[in-house]
Every structure is written in structure tokens, then in C-alpha cells.
Amino acid sequence: MALFSKGQLGRTCLFSLLFFLLSTQYVNARDYVSHQVSGDNLIIQTDDGQITLDYLTDFSVEVSFEPNLGKQSQVTASFSLVEQTEDVKVQLEQSDNQLIFNSKQLSAVIQKSPLNIKYIQQGTLLVREAGGFIANSNTQARGIQFKLAPNEKILGGGERVLGMDRRGNRLPLYNKAHYGYGTESTQMNYGLPAVYSSNQYMILFDNPASGWLDIGKTKADVLAFEAKLGQLTYVVIAGNSFSDLTTQYVNVTGKQPMPPRWALGYIASRFGYHSEQEARETLNLFEQQNFPVDAIIFDLYWFGKDVQGHMGNLAWDNKAFPNPEKMIKDFKQAGVNTVLITEPFILTTSKKWQNAVDNQVLALDKTGNPKTFDFYFGNTGLVDIFKPEAKAWFGNIYHELMQQGIAGWWGDLGEPEVHPADTLHQVNGNTLVADAIHNAYGHEWAKLVYQNQQLNYPNTRPFILMRSGFAGSQRYGIIPWTGDVGRNWDGLKPQVELSLQMSLFGLAYTHSDLGGFAGDNLDEELYLRWLQYGVFQPIYRPHAQEAVAPEPVFHSEKVQNIIRQSVNLRYQLMPYLYTMAFENSQTGKPLMQPVFFASQAPQDIDNKYDYLWGDDFFVSPIINSGVTEKTVDLPEGQWFDFFTDQIYAGGKTQKVAVNLESIPVFVKAGAFVPMVERVENAAHYSSEQLTLHYYHDPKVIKSDGYMYEDDGKTANAFTKGLYEKLKFNATFKPEQAQLNFNFKRDVGAKPYQGMPENRELTLVVHQAVKPRTIRVNQKDVTIAASYQQYQQTNSSAWFNSQTKQLMLKTNWHTQAVEISIK
Structure with missing residues (x-):
């Protein structure tokens, strides 16, 4: 449903010009004039402008160019970077021909004439500029080029279906929905002006304007970023490994806060639940058919009976939902959280149109009036999400709904799906056209929701489902999904690629509409395979157009029985999944x-x-x-x-x-996998009865693992010391055929609410050898003769000779547990 305006068609002509400029290597050769060091910045005056190098961390440097072209309009401050509070220790070396600007990990080597910069980590060349910044007052071409190595692979660019290596592609940087996509898509709802190289570096082009990312398409050995508007800034990031690259990236763009535990459970969703009665009946089916469920999401119908004509009401349709607060309360008592869709479009037919006009919250046209235009849902204006008045107005609506008990938000159409080029926005006191700011719209929307919740509900973790955003949006708790995918096998095929690509850039909760969204294709095998994959993707949320129900409770008994096993497994693995979420919040490590x-x-x-x-x-x-x-x-x-x-x-x-x-x-040999019993939802979660699986292999002499626990809902629980880490250690002595375990509980500053004083621990050793003796904390443990005998004792062991699994029960209080198996 993404439409084109005349302004967008004009944009195509503009970028054809940029394509011509770069394909003919039209760059501004410039020469060094002078330099000075200020803190961790190196400021270089050239014959046509000023270049500033600013070390953000030891592993990253930001480079900006301000050309001598007079005042530059449509230039914005950074959206992607977090504020760095400490100077990096730097060193400058200079000679007649070059400057070398060093941190502990990364060196920028600046050739003076013609001016060019290359980046070296610990003696290894990472990347170098190919001609420098482009900034020409006549053509308004703006950008930067880098040299690509012969066998270098380049990932990045955000959500695209092109294969992992995006080299050889010219990608539009303009967030735009692709309805019903399958095995190929060059442009989708979440683009990123950033790349990740097989030569172990990243480059972020810190500019939210519409543009292009040319990855060796126009010229095979050149990576180019191009835009007409916005700042000329890039960030080079190094790392000690491929995984560490992502960590270093989130160190400058921000880390994802922990989601609430319920966000990792089953989320009921469709397009959409038409009434309170329909929602209640659906959740009743989940209960009757013994399916766990943690949340229900309401699509467009919560504020209007029809798809068209009501967008912007942002208030309950009381005919379909006569008592929403009681409904929300009833759901919450059952452990089910309520999530609402919102959009940034206010239709001229909506109940809030005049209020939005009166409060000056809408983006404007060139005459100073609210910009209106037609799209699928009706004639509309667009909330100017960058404007303080709009933030306050929109934020108040969210606040009022949270007071009713709403637990999370779904921000849809936030590219924005339709964004005429002549739309004017107020950004930090400046008037900017749509193209200058388009790709940051969803980012700023997520920021509004996140900061509004921090202000009014500081102890509540965010759940912010968003279709679009920018680099760094993860620090506002954004949970992206991969858009309106086709409900077919071609729609399933690219889902791993999409999530992996986004996860490299800190967006670790990127997931798909399980089962597929677009179309009326009923394929039970496809549905099963998609929902089985969903157990091992960050968010478990089947969602689809209602021609075929996305919820398993409406499918055949055969499908239900298989999917029930998958959903139950998702909940049993919650300790493992939750620990991954914690690690992501600390280091940016992807879940996938x-x-x-x-x-x-x-x-x-x-x-x-x-x-x-x-x-x-x-x-x-x-x-x-x-x-x-x-x-x-x-x-x-x-x-x-x-x-x-x-x-x-x-x-x-x-x-x-x-x-x-x-x-x-x-599962990898030597792994510890903690699991719990299946529960109805996260409200009933407890690790008081904990099963710890250890995958033993004689070649693995030492192994470590841990499990992170807190109350699952308090914001910043780890920082507040309201947590516990359960640490696992295994050592195998081959010469004695002895396997030793050591388990410790590391409690934070104080116990969190609901922390078990004692855990009933069941250790399961896979591929074990029948033991002669087992000791727990220096005491012998009885080895049961049968599984029935094992079940009847609180502290005993049993070896299953058929499965080669050893099971051991013990109590785990605050003290360490030492286990010796011979």
C-alpha cells in the first residue's frame, strides 16, 4: 500500500544525476592547509572546507566535512550516535606528507595532498577513502567514497533480500514498505546507511536523508554513499572479532534495553480483532486448547469498525469495545498483556483532526498549513514527530492509554509509508523538507514512545514494535519486524537473512510475522515450518491478514498438537532465551x-x-x-x-x-542449557524448579555457562543490582573418567522480587557413561535402579541406558553445589 507522490518521482531523476556524477568519478580533490588538536578531535583545514576527526571510542572515529559553500541547508545533527562523555586518549604523529592520528586500537592516516584518509588497526589496513568527500555547490551532489578490496564481502544496508553479501548492488536509502515480498527485495521498510565488511570493519554514514548506497555496482572497487541533503559524516568502526564489531557498533549507537519477559512469549496478533467479544473468545480458545499466551495485539479496529476512514481517532470504538479498561484488567489478571497499534497519520475524517490542527502537531506545506494528501486509508495529515508540540500531544495520548493498562505499543506505517517530498518538518528549530529527514521518522517516533514511558513509568520496560527506524534505534527499545511478507514458501526463505543482517547492527529483535502476512494461502506444512522456526527467532508473534487465521487454535487438531509442542518448548527454553536478551543488553550480541x-x-x-x-x-x-x-x-x-x-x-x-x-x-558439545517447566505465560514463570542440561563429550575438558535471572519486568534491574546469575562449570578428567560440576549463585546488591531461596535442581547429563559413584557436596547420592524409584526420592540419580542420559536431583540453596560423577 506504499504509494508514490510526484515529489518521489522527481527524486528518481535527482539520484540519476548523482549516479552519473559518481560513475564518472566526479570528486573534489582537496589539499591540506593546517591542523589543530582539540581534546580527542583533529581539525584539518583544507583548501575547500574543514574536516574533523573525533575518536568516539578506541575502536571508532567519526569524520565530518564542512565545505566552504556558505550556509548548508537541510543539515541535521546526529540521530544515530549516543553522546560520548569521556575523551579518548589520542596521539598525533606528523611529517611533511601525512598526519597519523591514533587511539589505542585504531589509526587514521591522513595523506595531505591530495587529501585522503586510510584506517589501520594494529598494523592491518582496514579501509581507505577513494577520493574523499563529494560536495559541489552547482550539482548539490554530496557523499563519500571508499576503496573496496578485491575479495571483500560487504553486508549491511538494512532489510533487503539480496543474499548476505550485498556487494554489486546499488541500494536506495529510502524506507519504503514492500507488500507481499518473497525471495528478492532491494528496498524495504527499514534501510540502514551502514556496512559491515569481511575485512572486519564497519562504516556508518550518519545521515538520515534520502540517498543511495552503492556497494561496488557503479564501480566494482568503490563503496559510495550519496545524498543530496544532510551532513557529510561517517564513522569507521573496528573490532577484535566479527562479534566484537557489533559490540563496538552498539557502544557508539546505543544498547537495547532488556524487554519484559512476557515479550519473549507467545503474542496473539492478527489483522485484526474486530471487537472485545472476538478478542475474549480467541483468548478463551488458547486456554481451552492449552496454549500459553502472553499478549494480545489490537490492530486498526480498536479505534474504528472499518479499515478506511478512522485512522487518527486513537481512542477506543466504544461500540465494538464497550468496556476496554475492564477488558484490559481481565486480560492482565490472566497474565495477558494488551498492545495497541498506532500510526502517525491523522485523517481529516478522524475525531482528532481538528484537535491536531489546533495544537499545531502536523507537518506543514509551503504555505504554512497542515500538509494533506490522499493515501489508501483516506485524506490525511502527518504528525510532525520531530516537533516539541507534536511530541507532547502524541505523548499525552500514549500516557492516557497506559493509564488504562496498555502494556506495549505497535507503531505501524512509520517509514512513513507515504511522505510527499514537499512536506515540511520542524527539526531542532529548523524547517526541513521530507527528504532530509525521511529515514529518521520511525527512529524519532520510537524515541518519543520510549522517553514518554521513561518519564511516566520509569520502572516499566518498553515494548515498542516498529516497522521502520534508523541506525541506533535499538537504544529506544525498538522491536522491528520484516514487514508484510508473502504467505508462501518464498516469504519464509529470506527470514533468516533479514534477521541476521539487522542483528549485525544492534537490531537483535528483528523478526517475521510467523506464518506469513499477505495473501489467503492455506498451507499447513508451511505454517508448521514457519512457527517451528519461530521458537528460535527473537519474538514469537504469528500475524496475518484474517483470510487464514494466524493463531494455531483455529487450525486442525494435527497442526495444533505439533505447534503446541513448539510453543511449550519456547517457554521451557525461557531461561536460555532470557539470558541471551541480557547479554544483548550488555554487549549488543545478537540472539540470532x-x-x-x-x-x-x-x-x-x-x-x-x-x-x-x-x-x-x-x-x-x-x-x-x-x-x-x-x-x-x-x-x-x-x-x-x-x-x-x-x-x-x-x-x-x-x-x-x-x-x-x-x-x-x-546443541554444541559442552553446552549448558537451562530449562523450566511449561507455564501458561510469563506471569507464572519461575525457575524454582530448574532443569539444567549438560551436553557431555570426552573431548570437552572444561566448560562454563551461566543463566541470568531477575523479576522480568523492572527497568534497569541489572544496574539496580536486582538480579541473580547462576554460574555453571564442568571439568572432565579423562584419565579418571571423572566429571565434576560446580554451580554458584551470584546475587546482585539485593534479592529481586520472587527470587527463589531454594531451587529444586535436576541435572541432565547427555551422552553420559553409567556412573559407579555420585557425590553432591561430598555426600554420596543413591543411584536408583529404576525411573520410578528415582521419581520417589528427593535426592537421587538415575541412568537411562537406552538414552545414555544421567539424571540427578538435588536442592540448590545459596551455597555452591559441587558434584562429582565417576
Whole structure:
């Protein structure tokens, strides 16, 4: 439903001009004139402007150019970067021909004439400019070029379906929905002006204006960023590994706050629930058919009975929802959270139109009046999300709804889906045209919702589902999804690629509408495979047009029985998943990791179908119908089939039998996987009864792991010391055939609400050898003769000779637990 205005068509002509300029290598050669150092900044005067290098951290440097072209209009401050509060220790070396500006990790080597900069980490060349900044007053062409190495692979650009290596593509930087996409898409709802290189560096082009990212398309060995408007700024980021690159990136763009635990459970959603009665009946089915559920999302119908004509009401339709506050309260008492969709469009037919006009919250046209235009939903204006008056007006609406009990938000159409080029926005006191700010609209919207919640509900964690944003949006708690994907096998195929690409840039909660969104295709096998994959993606949210129900409770008994197992598994794995969420909040580590993170091998970059789920799982989704056997390329090491315990050697290609009950999932030898019993939802979550699986292999001599716990809802719980880390250690002594465990509880400054004083711990050792003796804290443990005898005792062990699993029960108080198995 994304439409084009005349202004957008004109934009195509403009960028054709830019394409011509760069394809003919039209760049401004410039020469050094003088320099000075100020703090951790190096300021260089050239014959046509000023270049400033500012070390943000030891691993990252920001480079900006201000040309001598008079006042530059449509230039914005940074949206992507967090404020750096400490100067980086730097050193400057100089000679007649060059300057070398160093931090501990990264060097910028500046050639004086013609001026050019290359970047070196610990003696290794990462990347160098190819001609420098472009800034010409006649053509208004603006940009920067870099030299690409011959075999270099380039990832990035945000949500696109092009394969992991995006080299050879010219990508529009203009957030735009792609309805019903499948196996190819060059432009989608969340673009990023940033790249990630196989040569272990990243570049962020810090400009939200409409533009292009040319990755060796026009010229095979040149990476180019182009835009007509906005600042000329880029950031080069280095890292000590591929994974560390992402950590260094979020150190300058911001870390994702922990989501509430309920956000990781099953979320009921469709387009959409038409009434309170329909919503209640649907949730009743979840209960009757024994499906866990943590939240329900209301699409457009909460404020109007029709899709068209009501957008912007932003208040309950009391005919369809006669008592929303009671409904929300009833759901909450059952542990189900309520989430509402909102959009930034206020239709001229909506109940809030005149109020929005009177409060001056809408973007304007050139005459100073609210800009109005037609799109699918009706004649509309657009909230000027950058304007203080609009922030206050919109924020007050969110505040009033949260007072009713709303727990989370869905921001839709936030590209914005239709954004005429002549629309005027007020940004930091400046009037900017739409093209100067388009790609930051969703980012600023997420910021508004996040900061409004921080102000009014400082102890509540955010749930902010957004279709569009910018670099750095993760620090505002944004949970992106991959747009209106086609409900077919071609729609399922690119989902791993999309999530991996976004996760490299800190957007680790990127996920798909499970089952597919667009169309009326009823394919039970496709539905099963998509929802089975969903167990191992960041957010579990089936969502679709209502021609085919996205909720499993409306499908056949066969489908329900299989999906129920998958959803229950999602909840059983909550301790593992929640620990990944914690790690992401601290380091930016993705929940879904590309396999090259583990191998550090550039050739693995091209794998767009398989991934690591945290550090310990390898997942290979089924993306075609009728599959009974799949070939997988396992990473190095030994791997256990998660469902059968069969062991596979890594570092080679393996053939794996596939059935309809599950997808190929493997666990790394030496891994600790904590699990809990299946619960109705996060409101009933407890780790008081904890099962800890250890995947034993004689080649793994030492292994460590941990599990993070808090109350699942308090904002900044870790910073406040309201947490607990359960630390696991295993040591194997081959000469004695002895396996030792040591478990410790590391409690924060004080116990969090609901923290168990004692845990009933069940240790499950996979691929164990029948033990002769077992000791827990120096005391012998009885080895039961049968499983029935094992179940009847509080502290005992049992070895299953058929599965080769050893099960051990013990109580885990505050003191450490030491276990010795011979």
C-alpha cells in the first residue's frame, strides 16, 4: 500500500544525476592547509572546507566535512550516535606528507595532498577513502567514497533480500514498505546507511536523508554513499572479532534495553480483532486448547469498525469495545498483556483532526498549513514527530492509554509509508523538507514512545514494535519486524537473512510475522515450518491478514498438537532465551548469530539459511515443502541433535533425517542449557524448579555457562543490582573418567522480587557413561535402579541406558553445589 507522490518521482531523476556524477568519478580533490588538536578531535583545514576527526571510542572515529559553500541547508545533527562523555586518549604523529592520528586500537592516516584518509588497526589496513568527500555547490551532489578490496564481502544496508553479501548492488536509502515480498527485495521498510565488511570493519554514514548506497555496482572497487541533503559524516568502526564489531557498533549507537519477559512469549496478533467479544473468545480458545499466551495485539479496529476512514481517532470504538479498561484488567489478571497499534497519520475524517490542527502537531506545506494528501486509508495529515508540540500531544495520548493498562505499543506505517517530498518538518528549530529527514521518522517516533514511558513509568520496560527506524534505534527499545511478507514458501526463505543482517547492527529483535502476512494461502506444512522456526527467532508473534487465521487454535487438531509442542518448548527454553536478551543488553550480541561469528571464516558469510541461536544452538530451518532429509554444514566441534541426542561431527556436511514434528536443531558439545517447566505465560514463570542440561563429550575438558535471572519486568534491574546469575562449570578428567560440576549463585546488591531461596535442581547429563559413584557436596547420592524409584526420592540419580542420559536431583540453596560423577 506504499504509494508514490510526484515529489518521489522527481527524486528518481535527482539520484540519476548523482549516479552519473559518481560513475564518472566526479570528486573534489582537496589539499591540506593546517591542523589543530582539540581534546580527542583533529581539525584539518583544507583548501575547500574543514574536516574533523573525533575518536568516539578506541575502536571508532567519526569524520565530518564542512565545505566552504556558505550556509548548508537541510543539515541535521546526529540521530544515530549516543553522546560520548569521556575523551579518548589520542596521539598525533606528523611529517611533511601525512598526519597519523591514533587511539589505542585504531589509526587514521591522513595523506595531505591530495587529501585522503586510510584506517589501520594494529598494523592491518582496514579501509581507505577513494577520493574523499563529494560536495559541489552547482550539482548539490554530496557523499563519500571508499576503496573496496578485491575479495571483500560487504553486508549491511538494512532489510533487503539480496543474499548476505550485498556487494554489486546499488541500494536506495529510502524506507519504503514492500507488500507481499518473497525471495528478492532491494528496498524495504527499514534501510540502514551502514556496512559491515569481511575485512572486519564497519562504516556508518550518519545521515538520515534520502540517498543511495552503492556497494561496488557503479564501480566494482568503490563503496559510495550519496545524498543530496544532510551532513557529510561517517564513522569507521573496528573490532577484535566479527562479534566484537557489533559490540563496538552498539557502544557508539546505543544498547537495547532488556524487554519484559512476557515479550519473549507467545503474542496473539492478527489483522485484526474486530471487537472485545472476538478478542475474549480467541483468548478463551488458547486456554481451552492449552496454549500459553502472553499478549494480545489490537490492530486498526480498536479505534474504528472499518479499515478506511478512522485512522487518527486513537481512542477506543466504544461500540465494538464497550468496556476496554475492564477488558484490559481481565486480560492482565490472566497474565495477558494488551498492545495497541498506532500510526502517525491523522485523517481529516478522524475525531482528532481538528484537535491536531489546533495544537499545531502536523507537518506543514509551503504555505504554512497542515500538509494533506490522499493515501489508501483516506485524506490525511502527518504528525510532525520531530516537533516539541507534536511530541507532547502524541505523548499525552500514549500516557492516557497506559493509564488504562496498555502494556506495549505497535507503531505501524512509520517509514512513513507515504511522505510527499514537499512536506515540511520542524527539526531542532529548523524547517526541513521530507527528504532530509525521511529515514529518521520511525527512529524519532520510537524515541518519543520510549522517553514518554521513561518519564511516566520509569520502572516499566518498553515494548515498542516498529516497522521502520534508523541506525541506533535499538537504544529506544525498538522491536522491528520484516514487514508484510508473502504467505508462501518464498516469504519464509529470506527470514533468516533479514534477521541476521539487522542483528549485525544492534537490531537483535528483528523478526517475521510467523506464518506469513499477505495473501489467503492455506498451507499447513508451511505454517508448521514457519512457527517451528519461530521458537528460535527473537519474538514469537504469528500475524496475518484474517483470510487464514494466524493463531494455531483455529487450525486442525494435527497442526495444533505439533505447534503446541513448539510453543511449550519456547517457554521451557525461557531461561536460555532470557539470558541471551541480557547479554544483548550488555554487549549488543545478537540472539540470532551468523555462523561466521563462530568460525571467523569469511567464506561462511554467504550462509543465509542457517544460524546460531545464542552461542550453543545451531538452527537450520526447513524452507521447502516435502523435505524428509536435509544437508547441513555444521560448525566445528561436536553437535547433539536437540531432539534425538544423536551426535554429529562438525566442520563437515551432514545429512539429517527430517520429520514433520520439528526442524533441525543442534546443541554444541559442552553446552549448558537451562530449562523450566511449561507455564501458561510469563506471569507464572519461575525457575524454582530448574532443569539444567549438560551436553557431555570426552573431548570437552572444561566448560562454563551461566543463566541470568531477575523479576522480568523492572527497568534497569541489572544496574539496580536486582538480579541473580547462576554460574555453571564442568571439568572432565579423562584419565579418571571423572566429571565434576560446580554451580554458584551470584546475587546482585539485593534479592529481586520472587527470587527463589531454594531451587529444586535436576541435572541432565547427555551422552553420559553409567556412573559407579555420585557425590553432591561430598555426600554420596543413591543411584536408583529404576525411573520410578528415582521419581520417589528427593535426592537421587538415575541412568537411562537406552538414552545414555544421567539424571540427578538435588536442592540448590545459596551455597555452591559441587558434584562429582565417576
